[in-house]
Amino acid sequence: MLNPELGAVGAAQDKSFLRIDRLTKRFDEATAVDNVSLDIEKGEIFALLGSSGCGKSTLLRMLAGFETPTSGHILLAGSDIVSMPAYERPINMMFQSYALFPHLTVWENIAFGLKRDGLPKSEINARVDDMLTIVKLKPYAKRKPHQLSGGQQQRVALARCLAKSPKLLLLDEPLGALDRKLREQTQFELHSIIKRVGVTCVLVTHDQEEAMTMADRIAVMSEGQFKQVGRPNEIYETPSCRFVADFIGNVNLFDGKLEIDEPDHCVVGSEHGSFYVNHGVTGTLGMPATVAVRPEKVSLQRDPPADAQHNCLRGEIADNGYFGSFSLYRMNLAGGKKLQIQITHGQRHGELFQRGETVYATFAPDALVVLTS
Numbered sequence: 001m002l003n004p005e006l007g008a009v010g011a012a013q014d015k016s017f018l019r020i021d022r023l024t025k026r027f028d029e030a031t032a033v034d035n036v037s038l039d040i041e042k043g044e045i046f047a048l049l050g051s052s053g054c055g056k057s058t059l060l061r062m063l064a065g066f067e068t069p070t071s072g073h074i075l076l077a078g079s080d081i082v083s084m085p086a087y088e089r090p091i092n093m094m095f096q097s098y099a100l101f102p103h104l105t106v107w108e109n110i111a112f113g114l115k116r117d118g119l120p121k122s123e124i125n126a127r128v129d130d131m132l133t134i135v136k137l138k139p140y141a142k143r144k145p146h147q148l149s150g151g152q153q154q155r156v157a158l159a160r161c162l163a164k165s166p167k168l169l170l171l172d173e174p175l176g177a178l179d180r181k182l183r184e185q186t187q188f189e190l191h192s193i194i195k196r197v198g199v200t201c202v203l204v205t206h207d208q209e210e211a212m213t214m215a216d217r218i219a220v221m222s223e224g225q226f227k228q229v230g231r232p233n234e235i236y237e238t239p240s241c242r243f244v245a246d247f248i249g250n251v252n253l254f255d256g257k258l259e260i261d262e263p264d265h266c267v268v269g270s271e272h273g274s275f276y277v278n279h280g281v282t283g284t285l286g287m288p289a290t291v292a293v294r295p296e297k298v299s300l301q302r303d304p305p306a307d308a309q310h311n312c313l314r315g316e317i318a319d320n321g322y323f324g325s326f327s328l329y330r331m332n333l334a335g336g337k338k339l340q341i342q343i344t345h346g347q348r349h350g351e352l353f354q355r356g357e358t359v360y361a362t363f364a365p366d367a368l369v370v371l372t373s
């Protein structure tokens with residue numbers, strides 16, 4: 001969808017559609033959002049991901065205009081909107097609890113905001129019709145919310161938000177009210193609806209799967225700050241710090257010291273052995289460093305590898321969980337530390353590993369990430 005007001009010049013000069021510039025929000029004693037900056041492109045779906053209380057909703061509410069920043073700027077298509085009242089902003093927000101009007105039909109719920117804005121009847125009819133098609137609820141237009149499933153209600157709420165053609169769509173925990181199974185289905189539906197409409201979207205979630213499947217990019221937040229901003233695979237595969245590595249997915253962490261540091265590789269020594277990693281860290285030799293490895297990047301074998309100088313840990317299988325397409329193992333290392341391992345059965349050779357077996361865990365140099373903060 002083209003935005004005529006942005007114009008070709010604006011778009012060419014600056015790819016940023018929404019610019020958040022050194023934004024801070026302090027409540028009496030707490031700093032809910034702490035000096036964050038971010039550029040979001042037109043049409044991008046961006047997720048703010050973090051645990052409870054990290055400042056996600058406060059940041060979203062500042063974008064919507066329900067909260068006034070303590071300092072900083074918000075630029076939408078080049079204009080600073082900080083002093084613009086919420087109702088004048090070309091932004092629509094879907095709240096954590098997206099209460100539909102229970103006494104109105106699906107059609108009337110979607111039309112509500114358009115009627116209030118005094119749009120001509122023909123325009124309202126056309127837009128509601130479009131929305132019903134997009135969210136695939138045309139056959140349900142005459143139903144009341146209580147006659148719909150949770151996922152269908154959620155789509156009505158989204159249609160109600162999109163009907164006003166906002167330039168920016170804000171979603172606070174959009175799938176929070178749905179059970180797990182429905183969430184997974186709805187994630188993909190929601191993603192394809194938003195992409196089809198082409199609206200720029202910032203969504204808030206504490207569910208990493210939701211962020212990863214729905215968003216083009218993610219900001220991992222903690223205590224009001226962005227710990228890392230990147231595409232889902234960047235955040236998962238190359239976390240920038242211990243917090244992000246630990247927060248996203250499962251990870252094994254080994255604390256040690258930096259022993260070798262070259263542009264294309266480094267070695268970290270730990271009490272469990274030595275790790276050879278194929279990236280440098282530009283740190284100081286001897287500094288504390290943590291090696292992170294995802295469970296699915298570990299290989300297991302019964303015989304000791306020929307070269308066990310680096311990237312090889314010996315231990316005993318403590319637990320094995322068989323999940324059909326893969327197995328999860330926990331391995332006891334010396335000193336009581338446990339290593340989590342995920343073996344996909346599509347790539348498995350030979351028998352499953354049994355509890356009590358002595359095994360060797362090995363890692364490729366590109367399976368490891370060294371973290372220094």
Ligand SMILES: Nc1ncnc2c1ncn2[C@@H]1O[C@H](COP(=O)(O)OP(=O)(O)OP(=O)(O)O)[C@@H](O)[C@H]1O
Nearest residue numbers: 027028030032051052053054055056057058059206
């Ligand atoms: N109106 C307010 N007055 C005082 N403190 C507030 C207010 N709103 C939020 N806070 C505080 O700011 C911090 C961030 O809150 P926020 O609601 O943004 O968190 P969140 O990341 O959305 O959490 P959740 O996942 O639980 O919704 C919290 O410590 C919260 O207590």
Ligand SMILES: [Mg+2]
Nearest residue numbers: 056057058172
């Ligand atoms: Mg919140």
